[in-house]
Amino acid sequence: MLRHAFKQRVPTIGMARPLLVQRQLPTLAAKAFVASQVRFLNLHEYQSKQLMAKHNVNVQRFAVVETPEQAHNAALSLKANELVIKAQIHAGGRGKGEFSSGLKGGVHLTKDPAKVPDLVTEMLGYKLKTKQTGEDGVLVSKVMVAEALDIDKETYFAILMDRESGGPVLVGSPDGGVEIEQVAETHPDRIFKTPVDIETGPTEQQTLDMAMKLGFKGKTVAEASDQMQRLYELFLEVDATQIEINPFGLTPDNRVVCFDAKIAFDDNAAFKHPELQMMRDTTEENPREVEAQDCGLNYVGMDGNIGCLVNGAGLALATMDIIKLHGAKPANFLDVGGGVTTKQVSQAFKILTEDQNVKTILVNIFGGIASCLTIAEGMVTALKEASPKINIPIVVRLQGNQVEEGKECLRRSGLNITLKDDLDEAAIASVHLAGGESH
Known part of the structure; x- marks a missing residue:
């Protein structure tokens, strides 16, 4: 989540409080106000993946469940070598969280489909407390069951509206899978920024260059470039202010996959997207x-x-x-x-x-x-x-x-x-x- 690398300022929105790029307000109370404001559309991880899949962006196969029975069916139907079970809440740090049921961690891996219903039983209807939820935690009502994919390479890729550039920019780093703020602070030379012409969108050469800067090689350069182009199409389609993929990864069989996404929307364009507003989950607000x-x-x-x-x-x-x-x-x-x-x-x-x-x-x-x-x-x-x-x-x-x-x-x-x-x-x-x- 790129907080400090750029001067871009957008509202605090997205799946798990992404990109806390706060408005520069000088007042004491204003600082507290911005930090606590959650007035915009938040998406769960599975909803972001649904949007990406709709635009032919590569994501893991997954199912969303609300009962242990649904979890059992999903685990069998996915026919994956390994499964990842993720509690769906609007907060980060789920993997290190703790449930009121006593279960440790909101993210679990298993190769045995029979274990999935038991894990889901200890998640649904219980509160998950993470470093971002506060002491009370958040009640879990949905769980995502997905195929677990090995990752040979983790990179970072994002598209943001950047005030300094006067339009969208592509942002990438070969150091994915970690907090991008840390990379920006310790190795700013490993973060690449490419302004995009809002009228024409990113050229093929721009996305190819970005893919190579991220360390993709051979045929995977073209696939990474194609995924970036598809993400930009999604960015325009939903009037996003940010799409952040971390990790933007490469599997052992050379597939470029978006493993996690945080999408922020232009609140002023909400009237154009009633289908997005229907996805809003107000139970955590x-x-x-x-x-x-x-x-x-x-x-x-x-x-x-x-x-x-x-x-x-x-x-x-x-x-x-x-x-x-x-x-x-x-x-x-x-x-x-x-x-x-x-x-x-x-x-x-x-x-x-x-x-x-x-x-x-x-x-x-x-x-x-x-x-x-x-x-x-x-x-x-x-x-x-x-x-x-x-x-x-x-x-x-x-x-x-x-x-x-x-x-x-x-x-x-x-x-x-x-x-x-x-x-x-x-x-x-x-x-x-x-x-x-x-x-």
């Missing part, structure tokens, strides 16, 4: 984030105790920063947007109060397209209609369009709301009401 997205709100959960409701991403980040400045932590990033409706404000409050860690809510609004009155009316509706009643103290700072009308609406409501004109004062009040002491 923060339910409040899923609910917010369904409501058209931009919400990212965090680990603080002051809930934030703000209109505008920049203002939201500034609000999070000032909370940090005064010694507390924001519980979320929530940008309701410029065209927010009264109904959306009501939904936003519902989502905020579903977080049991929230002790105070800070509302920071600059009225523009959405006026302060719209926000205030939404707040009053949400608080009066909430069941059970919302007893969390709320601090509100309104400025801009219809600010006086908005304040008057809140005053007349009789609700437990603290009004502040100054953002610094509002943040200090929020910290005190949450039980903390401002710095």
Whole structure:
């Protein structure tokens, strides 16, 4: 996962949190916000392989199972000399993970098909904890059973959108099967980057040259080049921002195979690909984030105790920063947007109060397209209609369009709301009401 070798910046997305190329945001809270954001389409390993197989990219033969019986049938039907059984979760480090069943490792190899159902039984319905899942682990509901192939050569290949190049680039290294960041740090000369003309795509000569740089020889050069061309076709077809293959391997019988893939998508093109959105598995996502997205709100959960409701991403980040400045932590990033409706404000409050860690809510609004009155009316509706009643103290700072009308609406409501004109004062009040002491 190439984090540091290039200046490319894309959202954090993909099968197992690939390519954490974060936006360069200078603020304290912003850094935490980007690192925890998982708002985009995540694919399981088997789903990435399905997409590649559809585009004639070489992958292992595999089956996805949800019961031990299906696992038994898959193990027999694959007729492989050796089988690999992989738990499917949106996290890396599965091989070194541990199940709540006691089973060690989320990836197992066996030459005996009869052992597959027992392994799958200890995976399905149990939580797998890895270095990327946190202490609770993630519940496993699907397992991939695939043919295990020997690898004579492991290389790295990726196609990414690169801001510095102004378009897609091919990236490769002869050192595959390891973390590419480590290669970039210790042997940057072994990472090769080739810009691609977005109008014509990679030329045959470009992919042939890349294959030779990766160490392919003889007839395998042409096959590796062909696989790169097919991967680029997939890259365009699904509006990807990244396709990363590690390892991009060579088998003993000279087949070039993509053994593992991480695919990131352009979120702005999601409307063009309803078939991809149907592949989304929300069971591993923060339910409040899923609910917010369904409501058209931009919400990212965090680990603080002051809930934030703000209109505008920049203002939201500034609000999070000032909370940090005064010694507390924001519980979320929530940008309701410029065209927010009264109904959306009501939904936003519902989502905020579903977080049991929230002790105070800070509302920071600059009225523009959405006026302060719209926000205030939404707040009053949400608080009066909430069941059970919302007893969390709320601090509100309104400025801009219809600010006086908005304040008057809140005053007349009789609700437990603290009004502040100054953002610094509002943040200090929020910290005190949450039980903390401002710095």
